[in-house]
Amino acid sequence: MVRVIGLMSGTSVDGIDAALVEISGKDLDIQIELIAAQTYPYPPKLREKILWVCAGEAISMQEFAELDDAIACSFADAAQCIQNNKAASHEKAILIGSHGQTVYHRPPVPLKYRDIKSSTSPSSSLGYSLQLGRGELIAHLTNTTTISNFRSADIATGGQGAPLVPRIDAALLSHPQENRCVQNIGGISNVAYLPARQGDWLEKIRGWDTGPGNSLLDLAVYQLSNGAKTYDENGDWAASGNICQTLVEEWLQHEYFHTPPPKSTGRELFGVDYLKQCFADAAKYQLSPADFLATLTELTAASIVENYRLFLPQLPQRVLLCGGGSRNLYLQNRLRSRLGEVPVTTTDEFGLNADFKEAIAFAVLAYWRQMENPGNLPSATGANQEVLLGDIHQFRAM
Structure with a gap:
């Protein structure tokens, strides 16, 4: 050792x-x-x-x-x-x-x-x-x-x-029979798709940045709270609002979400300028701060699941969350809602500290x-x- x-x-x-x-x-x-x-x-x-x-x-x-x-x-x-x-x-x-x-x-x-x-x-x-x-x-x-x-x-x-973590995920979190997604939600979200360890499984592993994670949410919280908060603890503020689904669908048309992997991104694409555009897009819906955060949180959840549906051979049998966003309970719930019967948990439950x-x-x-x-x-x-x-x-x- x-x-x-x-x-x-x-x-x-x-x-x-x-x-x-x-x-x-x-x-x-x-x-x-x-x-x-x-x-x-x-x-x-x-x-x-x-x-x-x-x-x-x-x-x-x-x-x-x-x-x-x-x-x-x-x-x-x-x-x-x-x-x-x-x-x-x-x-x-x-x-x-x-x-x-x-x-x-x-x-x-x-x-x-x-x-x-x-x-x-x-x-x-x-x-x-x-x-x-x-x-x-x-x-x-x-x-x-x-x-x-x-x-x-x-x-x-x-x-x-990027992402560089899939090989580590393969070593520590893959399973003999179960196809899994390890979804890191940091400032940017990235996924590692781990097929069951059978045959040429290593060659079938996929990984890419799915899009925004916490970066847009943190920037929005800081702006909406006039600097009093830097993040939405547990997603409580967003959970008190209502999702504008029409706006989410509009945002999901962004070219990045439909670009096949391998792909990576960062604040250069999903940063301050993108958030300004999100606020401009939302103006016509007259959303409250809580509504805006609920809708922006939904974008993170929806973009993750949209990437799964577009680019995975099939939906995973289990999703393991890690990163700061794994502690956002509202975001967790939105992912569960969009993934239906696919279990969503954290890497903590499989021996790897999610934080x-x-x-x-x-x-x-x-x-x-x-x-x-x-x-x-x-x-x-x-x-x-x-x-x-x-x-x-x-x-x-x-």
């Missing part, structure tokens, strides 16, 4: 999730034990700066460098804090897997949309994804070998760079990188091949 720290901050930018994990085994045959987990909020001014940049705010290169350093320092602090957690005892982690903070994500350009004449190089159609919080600084500050920049290798081979599953995943990806096991699934990301994920920043005691 080795101890690894996984660090993750998603598109909601609500803090750094840190997970201290013990891992053993190789490739898909691994066992994990969660020793300690905690979310460490960003300093308010740093979070505000990150959100500005994610929304397209222009900054100088000096400011960019300072932001990169500040995020790395926050990630290093989180790693040191989780290492010193009472549950961690005195055994030190030998490795850190740091996802960093995504500030920009551009999916690859599908062949049919490429303008060959304007292409300056063969790589012009590749995607691009930028995570700040440089691993070499985290390694230096924590005195621990750190692996970061997990998405770039998949993107370099034609992949989306910290993404942080655990990056601990596993770091472990796999160190073991020289591939981390991506081409059937999920669209990459040309399996590759090692992450840049290693080695710490060597002098």
Whole structure:
């Protein structure tokens, strides 16, 4: 068994999730034990700066460098804090897997949309994804070998760079007889479809970003509460409103929901500008704040189920939720309503902490990188091949 720290901050930018994990085994045959987990909020001014940049705010290169350093320092602090957690005892982690903070994500350009004449190089159609919080600084500050920049290798081979979690889900949550969907609801929602472990099941795994998760809801709550709230706890505010189904159907016509996977997205598409359009669309219906939130929550639920119906070989036999949105009880209920008899639960019930599953995943990806096991699934990301994920920043005691 080795101890690894996984660090993750998603598109909601609500803090750094840190997970201290013990891992053993190789490739898909691994066992994990969660020793300690905690979310460490960003300093308010740093979070505000990150959100500005994610929304397209222009900054100088000096400011960019300072932001990169500040995020790395926050990630290093989180790693040191989780290492010193009472549950961690005195055994030190030998490795850190740091996802960093995504500030920009551009999916690859599908062949049919490429303008060959304007292409300056063969790589012009590749995607691009930028995570700040440089691993070499985290390694230096924590005195621990750190692996970061997990998405770039998949993107370099034609992949989306996302989602990277399906291979971990396959190792930890697949079932011999049951077809499952593992649905992460962070700022953006993503799914891993896990067919029953029979025959060439690994090649049949699929994964993609289904669309908005909490990002639009959090932005709307902040705006509707004049900054008093940052999220809708348990979905209580939305639950007090009425859904405008006509508006949901209008929003579901968005091209992204009907684009076949592999596909990925982020705040660049479902962010501040999209929310402004949602408010404009809703104006003619004279919705109350609660009605608007109920309708926006329904969009998240409806877009998830619409993706299942359009792009899965069949509906899953079970859906396992994780991420912050898995704690939104109203959203859970709306998913159950739309999925009918398909059971909807959380990964907690199957031994994997729903709040910290993404942080655990990056601990596993770091472990796999160190073991020289591939981390991506081409059937999920669209990459040309399996590759090692992450840049290693080695710490060597002098």
